[in-house]
Amino acid sequence: MAPHSSNPGGASRVRRRALLGTAVLVVLVALAGLAAYLTRDGRNSSKAPAPQSSSASNSSPTASPSSSPPQSGRHNTLPVPPTTHDPVAFGKAAAAALWSYDTRAYSQRELLSALHGWLTSETKYADTASVDAVVPSPVLWKEMTANGQFATATVNEGHFPDSFSRALQADPGTITQAYVYAVTVSGKQSIAWTGSPAGGAENRVTTLAVQCRPSHPCALAGVLPAVAP
Numbered sequence: 001m002a003p004h005s006s007n008p009g010g011a012s013r014v015r016r017r018a019l020l021g022t023a024v025l026v027v028l029v030a031l032a033g034l035a036a037y038l039t040r041d042g043r044n045s046s047k048a049p050a051p052q053s054s055s056a057s058n059s060s061p062t063a064s065p066s067s068s069p070p071q072s073g074r075h076n077t078l079p080v081p082p083t084t085h086d087p088v089a090f091g092k093a094a095a096a097a098l099w100s101y102d103t104r105a106y107s108q109r110e111l112l113s114a115l116h117g118w119l120t121s122e123t124k125y126a127d128t129a130s131v132d133a134v135v136p137s138p139v140l141w142k143e144m145t146a147n148g149q150f151a152t153a154t155v156n157e158g159h160f161p162d163s164f165s166r167a168l169q170a171d172p173g174t175i176t177q178a179y180v181y182a183v184t185v186s187g188k189q190s191i192a193w194t195g196s197p198a199g200g201a202e203n204r205v206t207t208l209a210v211q212c213r214p215s216h217p218c219a220l221a222g223v224l225p226a227v228a229p
Contacts (some may be wrong), residue, residue: 033040037084080117081217088160092158092185094185095158096187099189100151100229101136115131115135118220119222128222130224148193155186156187160183161182182208182224183209184207184229187204208223208224209222
């Protein structure tokens, strides 16, 4: 669903995709690093580490939109990233943000701009295109706006993929290059529109690349092309 796909832009996009692919390997091996980082912190690293965040594992993150739709469009605000050093907590909040939108409350451009604010400032690890692809295109957004369509998200759980955890244990030092972690999140997206407040719902699952350097709060690196269980 990502807009544009011209030649020059396409080349840099491919390059960035390749970098994210590398980061994913660094993620799959970086996951190994997470374990090291969290273990160094004196915590268990298997499924859901909780460094400096209390609402991490089994509850919906604070950045997750409410599952009940607002009565007037402007009540639903744009997603703001949480301040946390816990990759799983951040991944859950990011998934909720990516699965949610409200065409009654803001424009497609405003939503893209807000989601770009979740990305790491380290441009070589930030795959903007993978985030843009999750957002409806301007043309589709216009049609959805005419129907007052909106979506809310419920996050069930988040965890490090097994492959990532194994890679972490095999080579814990690799993560210190980029501190990028793979986080798989599952949940549900509920969609409704004018005249159909109940709408429909479907299960969602995604794997995100999350960067959490020890000295900075977590940020999104991108959405991985395939789900890692």
